[in-house]
Amino acid sequence: MSIKWLDLDTPPHLPALYAHAAARRKITGSTLPEQGVRCWVAVAPKPLAAFRDLCGLTPSPLLPPTYPHLLAFGLQMQLLTAKDFPFPLLGLIHLNNRIQLIRPMGGVTELHIGVYARNLQRHPKGATFEVVTEVSDRIGPLWAAESTLLCKGVELPGETLEQPTAAALALTELTRWYVPSGIGRQYAKVSGDYNPIHLSAASAKLFGLPSAIAHGLWIKARALAALDSHLPADNLEICVSFKKPVRLPSEVILLASDPGSRGDFQLNGQGDLVHLTGQWRPLG
Known part of the structure; x- marks a missing residue:
């Protein structure tokens, strides 16, 4: 192209x-x-x-x-x-x-x-x-x-086209945190991303959602902050798939494999709810 x-x-x-x-x-x-x-x-x-x-x-x-x-x-x-x-x-x-x-x-x-x-x-x-x-x-x-x-x-x-799936490494709980109801507005002020589905329950309902949901890229950034000591500083590829949205407010749980040049991670909600799956790998 x-x-x-x-x-x-x-x-x-x-x-x-x-x-x-x-x-x-x-x-x-x-x-x-x-x-x-x-x-x-x-x-x-x-x-x-x-x-x-x-x-x-x-x-x-x-x-x-x-x-x-x-x-x-x-x-x-x-x-x-x-x-x-x-x-x-x-x-x-x-x-x-x-x-x-x-x-x-x-x-x-x-x-x-x-x-x-x-x-x-x-x-x-x-x-x-x-x-x-x-x-x-x-x-x-x-x-x-x-x-x-x-x-x-x-x-x-x-x-x-069917997307291949790779087997994940063993994961254990690394940390958990509470996502407040105002995180969408806070992230919008920093990022400039004022998508209504993230700002409030009222604006999200205009687009058919029962409540506001967290920005996917904020969720990824917050997870990578918790994974900082697990990851190399460069020559690195980090991939995530967004599954179920994080409704605001809620608690989330980060699972991860051991630190190293490659690994996997997952962000869960309560019960069997999976918000995000991801992996890090060396480039090339």
Whole structure:
């Protein structure tokens, strides 16, 4: 796939993009655009400190593994709300997320970030596609991510591809924590992601949910904070699959395998409820 890049001088203005998202409610096509969006984005100390605090991260000279997602959020919004993007942003469901830590993310004050969409596939409930985020510094590639999103109601020809599942390592309880009812609003202030399903029970009910649910990327960031001593600092791939949403408020339980170059983890609710499954592996 050959990407036609749109280079921006400054990151996109989020309020205007939210207006575009609110106005788009219909599926308008079944092919992904070939255009990507990229820009240099500053790493500001205060928002970074707020993110660390919200996710339970200790101070470190390295950027947290999931923090580039926040820096890329405006570019992702511009990509997904563009006129030629066929699916409405509101209603997309985040199924999977994979990040690659190519080099240690230390001492960076500005990052070059590019985002684009690819790999449209048939799904039993519609269609999935990937939003790819690529992050570099002045030296070269530093970090990359793929987020698999589901759009319900899309009709594509062909067969649904089966996703292979790998056997998990033995897991034991590592920690548990209480997720408060206001975490969605707190994360929105830090990330800029004001999706109504995360903000309050009232706004979530407008989209058919009985209560607000936690942001998937906050859940992942909070789990990785608890797994910090388990993980290498670079040459690392971390994959998660989002299962049942974390309804607010609730208690969650993090299970993990032993520290090392590879491992597995899982975030559970009460009873047999599974919110997230994940793994970390060396790159290559």
